[in-house]
Amino acid sequence: MSRPGRLTTTSYAVLGLIAIKPFSTYELTAQMDRSFYRIWPRSRSKLYEEPKKLVAHGLAVATRERVGKRPRTVYSITAAGRAALAEWLQVPGSGPALEFEQILKITFVENGTKDNALAQLAAARAWAVEQNEVNRDVGRAYARGEGLFQERAAINMIGGAFLTDFYALVARWADWATELVQDWPDSPSDAVLPPGVADEVVKRADWS
Numbered sequence: 001m002s003r004p005g006r007l008t009t010t011s012y013a014v015l016g017l018i019a020i021k022p023f024s025t026y027e028l029t030a031q032m033d034r035s036f037y038r039i040w041p042r043s044r045s046k047l048y049e050e051p052k053k054l055v056a057h058g059l060a061v062a063t064r065e066r067v068g069k070r071p072r073t074v075y076s077i078t079a080a081g082r083a084a085l086a087e088w089l090q091v092p093g094s095g096p097a098l099e100f101e102q103i104l105k106i107t108f109v110e111n112g113t114k115d116n117a118l119a120q121l122a123a124a125r126a127w128a129v130e131q132n133e134v135n136r137d138v139g140r141a142y143a144r145g146e147g148l149f150q151e152r153a154a155i156n157m158i159g160g161a162f163l164t165d166f167y168a169l170v171a172r173w174a175d176w177a178t179e180l181v182q183d184w185p186d187s188p189s190d191a192v193l194p195p196g197v198a199d200e201v202v203k204r205a206d207w208s
Contacts, residue, residue, distance in 0.1 A: 004056030005049075005144055010042050010061045014050040018060055020149065022076040025051055035146075037132065038163055051075045061083050102127075106177075110189035117181045117188055124176035132167040135160065 017023060017031055019173075029047045034113035036042075051073075057079035061076045102120040109117045139160055141147045149156065182190040 005053050007053070007084075009093075010040070011050050011069065012085060013040055015054055015059055015077065015085050017079045018051075018054075018075050019082060019085055022063075022074045024065075024070070024072045024074050025052045028075065036133075039159065053073070054081065057084075068110060093140060100124075110187075114181060114184045114186050114188055117184070118171065118178060121174045121178045125171050125178075128170040128174065129204070132164070133173075135163050135167060139164070159190065 013036060014028060014034070017028060025048055028051060029044050032042070032047050050063070053200075054075070055062050058078060060075045060077055062100060063076065065072055065074055066067060102124045105120050106117055109120070112172075138147065139157075142150065142153050142157065142160075147153055147156070180194070180197065181191075185195070
């Protein structure tokens, strides 16, 4: 008999969801997409593996049900699962790992054009606006007392506030960078840093 796979952060994220309520595999992936795609994005194939792994570790139980003619498996947390989740929460997690293709492309834009840089910045700002529209709708639902899992509003608002500030940061950065890049020559390799800009950026870094 093969040994169950090692528990990962994704494993504990799924365990945390079924600690709220039992979920079917489909409901779990939908909830992960809804709740965590902005802070812990994972492929659906990976998410489908996790509930079975939790069962193999004795942290969850799987129950077969039928919805009409269609069978489904519902996963519930066990007492051992709650203990494992509590133990995991005792250890501080790792900090953010930023993955930002638009900045990566700007980093090498001397091989392209000024318009290429401006297009990356415009795309970054558009992304921030689009993400924030969803974020704002969720926040408004909680403010009305109609949020999904409203009883968790005090907890969910902590992460929501971070995302709100993060999207605003990306938009402000894109506006600031666009203003600078608009004054560049057509070839970014000929761009010169304006006086005072480096000092301004260093001053921002003095917040701590």
